[in-house]
Structure formats: C-alpha cells, structure tokens
Amino acid sequence: MKNKPIIRICMGTGGIAAGGTEVMKAFKKQLKRKGIKADVKKHCLLHKVGCRGLCAKDVLVDIIVNKVKSTYQFIQPDMVQRIVDEHVINNVPVQDWLVTDDYHQFHNKQIKVVLSDCGTIDPEEISSYRAVGGYDALKQVLETGSPGDTIKTLKESGLRGRGGAGFPTGMKWEFCKNQSSPEKYIICNADEGDPGAFMDRSIIEGNPHAVIEGMVIGAYAIGAHKGYVYIRAEYPLAVERLRKALTHARKLKFLGKNILGKKFNFDIKVKLGAGAFVCGEETALIASIEGYRGMPRAKPPFPVYRGLWGNPTVINNVETLANVSYIIRNGAEWFASFGTEKSKGTKVFALTGKIRNSGLIEVPMGISLREIIYDIGGGIDKDVAFKAVQTGGPSGGCIPASLLNINVDYESLAQVGSIVGSGGMVVLDENDCMVNIAKFFLQFTQAESCGKCIPCRIGTKRLLEILERITAGDGRDEDLELLMNLSYDIKASSLCGLGQTAPNPILSTIKYFREEYEAHIKKKKCPAGVCRDLLDYAVLAEFCTGCGACKRVCPAGAVSGERKQVHRIDPELCVKCGACFEACKFKAIGKG
Amino acid sequence: MDKALKKILADFTKNEGNIISLLQNIQDAFGYIPEDAVYCFSKELDIPASRFFGIATFYAQFHLSPRGKNIVTTCCGTACHVKGSERLLNGLKTELNLPEGEHTTSDREITIEKVNCVGACSIAPVVIINKKVHGKISADKLMKEIRLLRKQ
Numbered sequence: 001m002k003n004k005p006i007i008r009i010c011m012g013t014g015g016i017a018a019g020g021t022e023v024m025k026a027f028k029k030q031l032k033r034k035g036i037k038a039d040v041k042k043h044c045l046l047h048k049v050g051c052r053g054l055c056a057k058d059v060l061v062d063i064i065v066n067k068v069k070s071t072y073q074f075i076q077p078d079m080v081q082r083i084v085d086e087h088v089i090n091n092v093p094v095q096d097w098l099v100t101d102d103y104h105q106f107h108n109k110q111i112k113v114v115l116s117d118c119g120t121i122d123p124e125e126i127s128s129y130r131a132v133g134g135y136d137a138l139k140q141v142l143e144t145g146s147p148g149d150t151i152k153t154l155k156e157s158g159l160r161g162r163g164g165a166g167f168p169t170g171m172k173w174e175f176c177k178n179q180s181s182p183e184k185y186i187i188c189n190a191d192e193g194d195p196g197a198f199m200d201r202s203i204i205e206g207n208p209h210a211v212i213e214g215m216v217i218g219a220y221a222i223g224a225h226k227g228y229v230y231i232r233a234e235y236p237l238a239v240e241r242l243r244k245a246l247t248h249a250r251k252l253k254f255l256g257k258n259i260l261g262k263k264f265n266f267d268i269k270v271k272l273g274a275g276a277f278v279c280g281e282e283t284a285l286i287a288s289i290e291g292y293r294g295m296p297r298a299k300p301p302f303p304v305y306r307g308l309w310g311n312p313t314v315i316n317n318v319e320t321l322a323n324v325s326y327i328i329r330n331g332a333e334w335f336a337s338f339g340t341e342k343s344k345g346t347k348v349f350a351l352t353g354k355i356r357n358s359g360l361i362e363v364p365m366g367i368s369l370r371e372i373i374y375d376i377g378g379g380i381d382k383d384v385a386f387k388a389v390q391t392g393g394p395s396g397g398c399i400p401a402s403l404l405n406i407n408v409d410y411e412s413l414a415q416v417g418s419i420v421g422s423g424g425m426v427v428l429d430e431n432d433c434m435v436n437i438a439k440f441f442l443q444f445t446q447a448e449s450c451g452k453c454i455p456c457r458i459g460t461k462r463l464l465e466i467l468e469r470i471t472a473g474d475g476r477d478e479d480l481e482l483l484m485n486l487s488y489d490i491k492a493s494s495l496c497g498l499g500q501t502a503p504n505p506i507l508s509t510i511k512y513f514r515e516e517y518e519a520h521i522k523k524k525k526c527p528a529g530v531c532r533d534l535l536d537y538a539v540l541a542e543f544c545t546g547c548g549a550c551k552r553v554c555p556a557g558a559v560s561g562e563r564k565q566v567h568r569i570d571p572e573l574c575v576k577c578g579a580c581f582e583a584c585k586f587k588a589i590g591k592g
Numbered sequence: 593m594d595k596a597l598k599k600i601l602a603d604f605t606k607n608e609g610n611i612i613s614l615l616q617n618i619q620d621a622f623g624y625i626p627e628d629a630v631y632c633f634s635k636e637l638d639i640p641a642s643r644f645f646g647i648a649t650f651y652a653q654f655h656l657s658p659r660g661k662n663i664v665t666t667c668c669g670t671a672c673h674v675k676g677s678e679r680l681l682n683g684l685k686t687e688l689n690l691p692e693g694e695h696t697t698s699d700r701e702i703t704i705e706k707v708n709c710v711g712a713c714s715i716a717p718v719v720i721i722n723k724k725v726h727g728k729i730s731a732d733k734l735m736k737e738i739r740l741l742r743k744q
Contacts, residue, residue, distance in 0.1 A: 013712050017725040055714035195669030198711030233616075233653055234710050236723070274612055275652030277708065291610035293650040352671035352713035359714045390670065426670045426713075440673050444708065450650075555686065578679070582731070 004045060005088050006064040008120065011048035012205045013198075013237055014055030019076060023059045024048065026077035030084040047128070050206020052119025054106050054359040057099065062120075065091050071099045102378050106357045109375050111338060113346045114322045115362045118206030123241050126248035129209040135254050137328035138213050141220060142262050145328075147177055150221040154324070156332035158344030162199075163189055163280070163317030164395065164421045165497075166343075166410045169324075172314055175304040176222040179312040184224040187308065187315045188215055188268075189285060190231035190238070193277035194393030195444065197424035199348040200318035202360050204231070204238040207322065208245035212268065214321030216254060217328065219266040222314055227268040230285050233275065243270060277394075277448035281496045282307075282315045284450065295450045296496035317422070319348055339365035343409035347420065353390075353427035356381050363408070370404040373427060385430040388512070392421025394441045394448075395501035397508025398434060417508040419501070433530035434513040435520050438506045439467040445502040456499030459490035463506060471531040475521035480510060525592070532576045535591045541566045543588035550580035550589060596621045597632060604637070611639070611647055615654055624655040652708075660696045660703035662741050664721050669709030671716040676731075680717060681706065683731045687738055702741060 007027060011020040027046055052060065057073040063083065064070075070093045072083065079097060086092045112118075122128040129135070141150050155170030176184060188211060192200040204211060215227050231239055246268055249255045257265045271289050278284045279294040286308050288294035307313025323345065327335045336344045343365035349372070352358045356378035363372060369389065373379065380386050388398040397418035399406070406412050413420050428437065446460040463486055466479050487503030494500045510517060519525050526534040539550070539559075546564040558574040561567030569580065569589075581589045600617045607613045618629050625648055634641040648654040666672075666681050684690075684704050688697050696703040712718045715727025719734055726737065 013710070013725060014715050014727065017712060017715055017718075017727040055712075058715070192711065193708065195673075195709035196671050196713055197709070198713055201711040234707060271613075272616060274616065274654065275708075276650060288612065289610075291608075291612050291647075293647055350711075350713055352716060353674050358671075358716075393670070424670065424713075426674065428674060432674055437674075440670070448708075577682070582679070 006045045006047075006062070007088065008047060008049045008062040008064075010050075010052060010055075010058055010060040010119070012051035012055070012202060013235075014051060015058045015060065016237070018055075018058035020048070020059045022077045023061065023075055023080060026080035027084070030081050031088075034084060034089060036088075047122040048124065049120060050118045050123045051202040051360055052206075053110075053115070053361060054103060054357060056358050057103065060099075063087050063093070071103065072097045073099045073103065102357055105378065106359070106361075106376055109367070109371055110362050111346050111364050112362045113326050113335070113338070114203060114210070114319055114348055115206070115360070116326070117210070118203065121207060123206055123208055124244055126209060126245065126252060129207065133329060134209050134325070135213055135252075137325035138216055138220075138254060139260060140328060141217050142260050142264065147221045147223065150217060150328070151177060153328060153332045154221075157327045157335040158332075158339075159320065159323055159327060159335065160343065160410065161317055162319035162323070162347065162423070164392070164419065166420065169316065169320055172304060172316070173218060173221050175302075176224075176312045176314045179305060181312050183226075183309070183311040184222055185308045185311060185313040186215055186219045186222060186224045186227040187285065187289070187313060188227070188229040188318060188321055189280065189282070189315050190229055190235075190318045191273045191280045191285060192232060192235075192318070192422060193280045193448075194395075194422050194424050196350065196352055196390070196393055196426045197422050198350045199360065199423045201232075201235045201238050203318050203322050203348070204235070204242050208238075208242045209249065210322040210325055211242075211318055212245055212249050212255070214316075214324035215268060216259065216266055217324050218314060218316065218321065220264055222312075224314070225265050225267075227266065228271050228289055228308075229268060230271045230273060230279070230289060233272045239270065239272065246270070276450070277444070278450045278496070278498050281498060284496070285315065286313065293450070295452045296498075298495060319423070340407065340409050342411055347408070347423060349408075349423045349425050351377050351425050351427070353425075354381050354384075354429040354432070355379070355427040365409045366407045368405055369399065369408055372408065372425070373404065377427065380427065380429050382429075386427070387430050387432060388428045388434065390418075390426040390428060390437065390505075391424065392419035392504075393424045394445050395419060395497065395504055396421045396424075397504045398428070398437065398512065399508075400512040402512075417504065417511055419504070431528055431530070433471075433526050433528035434509040434516050435467065435471055435526070436528075436530045438509045439464070439471055441505040442467055442502070445498060449498060449502075453493075453495035453499060455490045455493040456495065456502065459486060459494075460499070460502050462486060463490070463503065467506070470517065470520050471526070472533045473520075473524045473531075475517075475524075477521065479521060480514070480517055484510060529591050532578070535576055535578075536571060537569050537574055537576065537578070537580060538571075538590050539567050539569055540588050540590045543586045545586055545588070547585070549583040549585065553579040553583040555579065597629060601633070601636060604633075611644060612651070615644065615648055619654060624658050627656070658696075658700065660700050662702045662722055663705060664702060664719065664738070664741075665705045665707050665710075667708075667710045667712070667716070667718040667720070668706045669711075669713060669716070671713035672709075672718055675716045677717045680719060680729070680731055680734055683735060684738070687735050702738070 160166040284294040284296040551559040
C-alpha cells in the first residue's frame with residue numbers, strides 16, 4: 001500500500017489533558033477491530049504529535065488518506081469508531097466533526113519555522129525527525145562547514161535571543177568561541193518561568209530533536225564538549241520526551257564521542273529546575289546548576305567569559321536553539337527574509353486569556369498586534385470589549401486598545417513600555433481590573449525575588465503593599481506618585497533583570513489606565529468589578545426568580561427570601577465572596 | 593544508614609556533588625525532606641546543615657513537612673488568574689475546611705498547592721490532581737473531583 005493512511009493525534013500537555021491518551025487507545029482498538037492493527041506501522045501510520053497550536057480545540061486529530069489531510073476537532077474516544085469506519089476505511093470524512101473556518105483562519109497568517117514540524121512529526125521517534133531533514137544541518141556543519149562559517153551564517157541570519165533580551169545569537173557564540181579555555185559549556189535555558197508562557201514547553205514536547213541539534217551545532221561552533229538543558233520540573237512530559245530524544249540521538253551518534261565519525265565529542269545532561277523563577281536569569285541559572293541557591297551576580301563578567309564553574313558558557317533559550325538547524329539548512333538569507341530590519345525571523349507567542357482561539361502561534365516579527373488578536377486569535381471571547389494585552393509576563397507591560405496597530409518586534413514593544421519577552425501574550429477584556437493585574441504580577445515578583453539586593457527585595461514588597469491597600473479601598477491620594485517614584489528607583493538600582501523589570505506592569509498600567517487607579521483611590525470603586533473589597537452585591541429584583549440558588553450557596557447567611565419571591569442580600573452580613581453571583585443563572589445578582 | 597539514603601549518597605558523588613539533586617532525590621524517596629535525613633547527610637558529607645536548609649527553603653519545589661496522599665495543585669499563572677484560579681483556590685479551602693495557612697487536611701488525605709504556571713494556558717484554568725492535568729475546570733467540576741478523591 002503506497003499511500004498508507006496516516007493518523008496523527010495531538011498529545012502535548014493540552015492534548016493529553018483533553019483526553020488524547022484515551023483517543024489514542026480508542027484508535028488502536030478500532031484499527032485492531034478492523035484487522036488493520038497487525039501492521040499499524042506498515043499499513044497505517046498511527047502516531048502521536050506535539051502541540052500544533054490550537055489547544056483550545058483539543059483533542060485534534062489529523063487523518064491523511066491519499067495525501068489529503070483532514071483535521072478533526074474536539075475528538076473523544078466514542079467518536080473514533082465512526083471516523084475509522086467512514087474515513088480511514090472508506091475515505092469519506094465525517095463532515096460534522098471537521099475543524100471549522102476559525103481553525104484555518106488561526107493558521108492563515110502564521111509562518112512556521114520553529115514550529116514547522118511540531119504537530120506533524122512524532123516527537124518520540126528520531127526517524128520521524130530524520131524524515132523531515134532532521135540532523136541534516138548538523139551533518140552539513142560537521143562535513144563542510146567550520147565553526148567560523150557556522151557563526152557567520154548565524155550572524156547574517158540576524159537571529160536574536162528568543163528568551164527576552166534579544167541579544168544577537170551569532171555574536172554571543174563568537175565571543176565564546178574567541179575565548180581560549182579548555183572547558184566551555186553550552187546551556188539551553190528551558191526554565192520557562194513566565195506565567196502565561198508555554199512556547200518552550202511546546203517546542204520540547206513537539207520537537208525535542210530540533211533543540212538538541214541546535215545545541216550540538218552551537219557546541220561545535222564555540223568548542224564546547226558538555227552541555228546542559230536546565231528545564232522546569234513542572235514540565236514532566238517535556239522532560240520525559242527530552243530524555244528519550246537524548247537517548248535516541250546518542251544511539252545514532254549525533255551525541256557522544258566522535259559525533260558522526262568526526263573528532264568532535266559532545267554530550268548533554270538534563271538538570272531539573274527546582275521552582276525558582278529567578279533561575280531564568282543566566283547567572284542565577286548557573287548558580288543553580290552548580291548546586292547553590294539561584295542568586296544572580298553582577299555582570300560583567302558575562303557568562304560567555306566566566307560562566308559555569310568559571311568557564312566560558314553560552315546560554316541560549318529553547319526557541320533560539322530550535323531555530324538554528326532551520327537556518328543552517330535553508331540559509332541565512334531565507335531566515336532574514338522574515339521580519340523587520342532589526343528583528344529578523346519569526347517568533348512564537350503563547351496567545352491566551354480572554355481570546356477566542358487561544359493557543360501557540362508563530363508569526364513573522366513586525367506583524368501588527370491587531371492581526372494577532374483579531375485575525376489569528378479570532379477576537380475576544382464572548383461579546384465583551386477588548387481592554388489590553390499583557391506581553392512579556394512579569395517583566396512586561398499592558399498594551400491598551402488604542403495601540404493595537406503597533407508592530408510586534410523588540411523595538412516597537414519597548415517603545416510603548418512593554419517587551420516581547422519570552423513570548424507570553426495574555427488578552428484582557430473589560431471585566432479585568434488593571435490594578436488587580438498589576439497586583440497579581442507584583443505578588444509574583446515579590447515572592448520570586450531572591451532577596452540578594454535591597455531595591456528588589458524591599459522595593460517590590462513596598463510596591464505590593466501600596467497596591468494591596470489601593471485594591472482594599474485604603475488608597476491614598478499620593479499613592480500613584482509614590483508607586484511611580486519607587487518604580488523608577490527599583491528599575492535603576494536592582495541587580496538583575498527581575499528587579500529591573502518588576503515595576504513594568506505597574507508603570508504601564510498607570511500610563512494607560514490611570515483613571516482605573518484613580519477610581520480605586522478616590523471613589524473607592526473597582527470599575528471592572530474585580531476587587532472584592534470595593535464591591536457591593538445586590539439582587540436585581542426584575543431578574544430574580546426566587547429560585548434560592550444564591551441563598552443555598554451563601555456561606556454567611558446574608559441572603560434571605562421566600563421561594564419564588566425576590567431575594568435580598570444583607571450588606572451587613574455579606575462577606576463579598578461572590579458565590580451568589582456565580583450561582584445565579586438569571587444574572588439577577590448585580591455587583592459594583 | 594538506611595538503604596534509601598545510601599543510594600542517594602552514591603548518586604550524590606556521581607552527580608558532581610550537587611546539593612539540589614541530592615535534595616530532589618530525598619524528596620523523591622520520602623515525599624518531603626525529613627529533617628533527620630538532612631542532618632544525616634550533613635554529617636556524612638561534612639557540609640553544614642544550614643546549606644541544605646538554605647537551598648531547600650529557596651526553591652519552591654522542596655517541602656519540609658509531610659504532604660497529603662493526594663496532591664491538588666492549582667495553577668496561578670496569568671491566564672489562569674484572569675480565568676478565576678483564585679475562586680478555585682478559595683473553593684478548595686472551604687470544601688476541605690482548611691484553616692488559614694494550612695495546606696493539608698488533618699487526616700493527611702489531601703494537600704493543596706499553588707504553582708506559578710504549568711504552561712497549559714490555553715486550557716485555563718488548570719488544576720492538577722495527582723499529576724493529571726485538568727483543563728478548563730469549573731469550581732463545580734473541581735469539587736466533584738475532590739469528593740471523588742475523598743471517597744476512595
């Protein structure tokens with residue numbers, strides 16, 4: 001059978017959470033029932049794939065018969081039998097369950113480089129990566145290129161670090177190559193700590209070999225023999241797939257001694273992070289690998305001069321490394337044809353929050369924010385107004401609706417007070433309180449501050465206290481100015497990136513949403529209806545059916561009323577937990 | 593010396609003498625980091641116990657007291673936050689009758705924890721019950737799962 005059918009089941013973290021494992025089992029069972037099982041590998045290729053982006057519609061299943069691909073969404077085990085009977089065997093797709101227009105719209109404006117093979121290859125089979133040209137770049141570099149050529153290609157491509165800072169990768173490698181030290185290291189930073197970001201997890205889960213290949217090429221370029229992947233323990237599936245991939249790569253001589261028969265030795269160790277956000281900072285990460293508390297130190301000297309155990313060390317982000325093999329294979333010019341003058345190539349973003357199509361996207365640098373949110377993301381979930389998009393996690397800022405036309409690249413986002421960062425994009429709607437969002441991020445950075453330098457340790461604590469009193473209704477007139485002054489001081493005097501950027505969420509929300517802060521401080525009101533202490537709950541008599549749902553859930557006994565009569569909330573007893581608001585099916589509880 | 597501890601000690605020397613890996617191994621073996629184990633290794637390796645505790649309290653992954661049989665972890669990343677993770681957490685505390693500051697039920701059946709982000713933001717809000725990820729979970733659904741845990 002030449003054109004054997006291919007069945008791909010999304011089994012990234014999102015796919016598995018939606019039931020991917022069970023769907024896989026159901027397919028195996030149904031194929032066996034139809035007598036196809038005996039040669040699953042030979043006649044029908046059934047395999048798992050990593051994330052292909054639109055996790056909101058998981059479990060996604062691709063069926064390819066006679067080279068025609070159909071994609072199904074929201075697949076559950078009980079739907080599998082019909083798909084096998086009608087589509088796999090008789091080649092008549094089950095129309096009702098196929099993806100709809102928004103799935104295609106989600107992909108139309110994307111350009112996939114790093115993610116080009118995520119979602120099509122089997123992340124647990126090295127042969128699957130080899131079949132799409134995997135490890136060809138490494139062969140090319142080892143057989144025909146020199147370390148100098150490799151670095152030259154990287155420099156010409158214009159690739160910049162995808163972890164947030166955007167430092168040119170080729171230059172970093174060159175600095176390290178020029179160091180004459182017998183021991184050098186290359187570290188892959190997979191400590192993706194930004195809340196709201198999952199690019200690195202998805203890349204490792206979907207195509208771990210691309211990261212490994214990038215590391216081996218990097219090691220060859222700088223002259224390293226040992227590498228580490230520092231990965232979060234919170235990503236168990238990514239760790240498992242990475243370990244499996246390393247074992248496979250060693251077997252085929254892409255890692256280890258005399259790689260591909262050349263005089264080049266290199267191997268990679270996996271180090272599990274232990275749950276400290278600050279370890280994403282490179283000097284803290286090094287301290288953590290060395291077995292100490294992950295505390296940053298002053299730079300310079302930069303790690304390329306003095307890094308792990310005092311030796312020259314290159315630290316690259318997962319996405320940066322995953323780009324490398326594609327650049328080598330397709331050429332620097334090809335890569336540089338995407339993006340803007342200063343920000344070349346594509347960037348992966350995690351588009352989440354109050355957006356219709358939430359998921360993982362890869363777009364050329366310089367695309368407008370509006371295209372990302374409305375064309376790819378499909379606009380705001382439910383019929384409410386867009387308010388802002390938070391980019392760059394705790395180090396970034398909130399960009400308001402008025403700036404939706406800006407281009408997404410390193411420079412443009414920095415101009416409006418945010419950053420590209422590692423690539424998290426959380427969309428906020430009119431029901432989100434910007435003061436609460438700022439408080440959320442400060443809670444985070446304050447808790448994650450390592451405590452070494454005073455501006456960050458004490459400064460973030462003070463910032464948080466001020467935000468807490470504002471959201472509790474105790475804000476003072478001078479608080480806004482105080483927040484801003486303190487923010488500038490912390491930015492100017494903190495030791496590492498964590499402290500230097502921690503005030504960004506506050507500064508950007510004050511800049512664009514000052515009136516919301518003022519409503520909290522002066523009117524003691526939360527316009528979005530989020531800050532609990534500033535809310536009053538009341539029954540809206542015209543909608544109340546007297547069903548008693550609110551009365552049953554009220555933990556304080558504050559709701560009274562006879563059945564089928566309009567109920568009432570006693571403001572004296574109300575603890576403002578919002579349980580009645582949640583429980584009411586008739587929108588008869590008002591808050592404000 | 594306990595067999596489990598001996599094995600951890602052997603791994604330690606293999607592992608470039610990394611205290612973080614050592615603590616991770618202890619936690620894997622016991623579910624938490626018992627004080628006695630720390631003192632034992634401190635003596636054995638001639639490293640001050642303060643260094644162990646300094647590291648164990650620095651990293652969020654380490655627990656110095658025993659945890660419950662079932663671990664319920666609520667993701668508190670940005671996407672989960674805007675989709676109501678705080679309500680889930682409060683609901684859990686009420687359902688399990690946990691006093692302020694307490695994270696494990698008195699019968700040591702269930703421990704509730706927070707995590708900064710599990711990177712499953714497109715299916716927010718997310719709760720992980722005994723390593724299984726539950727996406728787009730509502731308070732109702734979560735309480736049902738908790739009651740199920742209690743019954744077992």
